[in-house]
Amino acid sequence: DPDLPRFRIAEVRKHGADSDHPWVIYGDKVYDITDWIPAHPGGQVILRAAGGSIDPYWNIFTIHKNQYVYDILSQYLIGYVDQADLVNGKPAQDQIEDPFENDPERHPSLITRTAKPRNAETPSEALSAQFLTPNELFYVRNHMWVPTIEDSKSDDYRLTVELLDGTMKEYTLRELKTRFPSRKVTAVLQCSGNRRKHMSDDSGRQTNGLPWTSGAISNASWEGVLLSDVLADAGFDLSEAMSGSSETQHVQFMGLEAYGASIPIKKAIDPQGDVLLAYSMNDKPLPRDHGFPLRAIVPGHVAARSVKWLNHITLSDEESTSQWQRKDYKCFGPNQTKVDWDAAPAIQELPVQSAITTLKLGKWLDSKIEPNVLKNDQDQAVTSQNPPQQEISMSGYAFSGGGRSIIRVDVSLDGGGSWTQAYLLPDCVSKNGMPSPCQGHGAWSWKRWVFEGSVPLDTFKEKHGGRPDDPVTAAANSKTPDSGQKRCTTVLVKATDDAYNTQPESHAATWNFRGNLATAWHRVQVCTDC
Numbered sequence: 086d087p088d089l090p091r092f093r094i095a096e097v098r099k100h101g102a103d104s105d106h107p108w109v110i111y112g113d114k115v116y117d118i119t120d121w122i123p124a125h126p127g128g129q130v131i132l133r134a135a136g137g138s139i140d141p142y143w144n145i146f147t148i149h150k151n152q153y154v155y156d157i158l159s160q161y162l163i164g165y166v167d168q169a170d171l172v173n174g175k176p177a178q179d180q181i182e183d184p185f186e187n188d189p190e191r192h193p194s195l196i197t198r199t200a201k202p203r204n205a206e207t208p209s210e211a212l213s214a215q216f217l218t219p220n221e222l223f224y225v226r227n228h229m230w231v232p233t234i235e236d237s238k239s240d241d242y243r244l245t246v247e248l249l250d251g252t253m254k255e256y257t258l259r260e261l262k263t264r265f266p267s268r269k270v271t272a273v274l275q276c277s278g279n280r281r282k283h284m285s286d287d288s289g290r291q292t293n294g295l296p297w298t299s300g301a302i303s304n305a306s307w308e309g310v311l312l313s314d315v316l317a318d319a320g321f322d323l324s325e326a327m328s329g330s331s332e333t334q335h336v337q338f339m340g341l342e343a344y345g346a347s348i349p350i351k352k353a354i355d356p357q358g359d360v361l362l363a364y365s366m367n368d369k370p371l372p373r374d375h376g377f378p379l380r381a382i383v384p385g386h387v388a389a390r391s392v393k394w395l396n397h398i399t400l401s402d403e404e405s406t407s408q409w410q411r412k413d414y415k416c417f418g419p420n421q422t423k424v425d426w427d428a429a430p431a432i433q434e435l436p437v438q439s440a441i442t443t444l445k446l447g448k449w450l451d452s453k454i455e456p457n458v459l460k461n462d463q464d465q466a467v468t469s470q471n472p473p474q475q476e477i478s479m480s481g482y483a484f485s486g487g488g489r490s491i492i493r494v495d496v497s498l499d500g501g502g503s504w505t506q507a508y509l510l511p512d513c514v515s516k517n518g519m520p521s522p523c524q525g526h527g528a529w530s531w532k533r534w535v536f537e538g539s540v541p542l543d544t545f546k547e548k549h550g551g552r553p554d555d556p557v558t559a560a561a562n563s564k565t566p567d568s569g570q571k572r573c574t575t576v577l578v579k580a581t582d583d584a585y586n587t588q589p590e591s592h593a594a595t596w597n598f599r600g601n602l603a604t605a606w607h608r609v610q611v612c613t614d615c
């Protein structure tokens with residue numbers, strides 16, 4: 086409609102989130118979204134864009150790139166951006182807000198996979214160097230920007246709890262901290278995409294999603310209040326739920342930037358489930374990247390359920406309707422690429438996982454003539470000569486979901502032909518009168534393992550299964566020139582949990598197009614030029 090008015094961008098800016106009539110720009114059009122806000126499925130988050138362009142947000146929430154969304158928006162058209170503010174028919178780039186401009190500073194050692202939104206993995210050495218991952222090296226998985234809550238206002242931060250019958254109760258963070266007993270739980274968070282790159286590299290098949298290696302996992306001590314305490318206070322009948330007769334089946338969590346996910350009520354009320362509303366990480370306030378000032382911690386479950394910047398909890402008879410609950414975090418068969426999302430359950434408890442995170446080659450041990458006495462048919466003693474041996478040392482982590490502990494880590498130095506066991510570090514044991522650093526009712530933390538051994542020269546022959554661009558592989562081979570002489574072997578690790586679940590041998594067997602739950606044996610190629 087050419088008769089509609091034209092607005093300067095400076096005018097649009099006056100219609101920000103706090104105004105009575107918030108406006109947004111989409112392309113070169115101006116909309117008054119006042120009437121849309123109460124009906125917007127993502128709730129108030131749409132106000133993030135008020136006073137400026139909605140385009141960069143819709144590039145993040147790609148669900149909006151649909152005709153029906155454009156149709157809704159078109160009802161609210163009030164005018165156009167003035168020609169004076171347009172370049173090639175659009176607001177100039179420097180006029181468009183960067184949704185990520187208030188994201189926090191990050192530690193330079195984190196390995197960035199995407200900068201906006203921030204997705205970064207823990208460097209491999211740091212994965213096994215300490216039992217508790219330092220906050221600044223804890224992996225970061227953000228789908229959107231990092232919401233800004235001022236430190237001074239964090240005690241007034243509000244959490245709303247909504248019961249199935251619509252009853253709502255609000256808590257400030259101050260109330261949560263003072264009215265409920267605080268609990269500490271030591272727990273791993275692992276992204277469902279951890280080791281996705283290994284899955285695509287080993288199977289030779291592409292997957293959708295971020296190409297994480299082994300560092301989308303970390304371990305920390307979390308402090309907060311029990312979700313079940315807060316639910317009971319809000320009026321939820323825990324004993325009815327325990328008896329299995331409650332209509333409430335799911336606890337939905339919503340973050341400030343509209344990320345959402347849910348967990349089954351069974352986990353939420355399990356007295357041994359240790360589900361926290363956490364405000365502290367390794368005895369410090371939650372860092373902004375990890376959900377400041379409040380997040381859910383769901384130990385033993387995929388980290389996608391541990392919603393950050395938590396501001397709304399809804400008890401429901403159905404799962405969260407978010408794409409992160411109903412879609413993305415599910416697995417299908419290796420042959421299934423066009424799927425019925427509803428046909429598979431959302432990932433909750435994690436399967437068993439392990440990885441090699443450091444690998445060093447040491448000295449060559451000289452060949453020794455040992456009287457290796459064998460009995461042959463003729464009952465004659467034979468003497469064999471042992472070949473030289475290459476010293477090797479490795480470390481890594483192993484973890485299983487659902488509170489299942491790791492009972493064994495097996496290592497092979499010859500591609501899976503023979504096996505030996507790694508040593509599990511006694512991290513969760515009290516030492517010198519100090520209490521154990523592990524708190525909670527399940528094996529929620531990882532087990533770190535170390536291995537020292539040697540590889541006989543004649544093992545170095547095969548050349549398969551390696552990933553030259555994997556950081557662990559690259560470090561292990563940095564001293565070996567790429568000459569034609571090279572001979573290689575594959576060292577690998579697998580773990581077993583206390584239900585005797587173990588990892589699959591190949592990624593090809595568990596390949597799924599989203600690249601979730603890449604848990605196959607972790608293989609690292611090691612080469613020698615001897």
Ligand code: MTE
Nearest residue numbers: 224225226227228276340344388389392393
């Ligand atoms: N919560 C919110 N609000 N927004 C998010 O993007 N990402 C989820 C989960 N909770 C996410 C979130 C996913 S997929 C993971 S793996 C973990 O947070 C990552 O937690 P971390 O960044 O503290 O390691």
Ligand code: MO
Nearest residue numbers: 226276277389
């Ligand atoms: Mo994740």
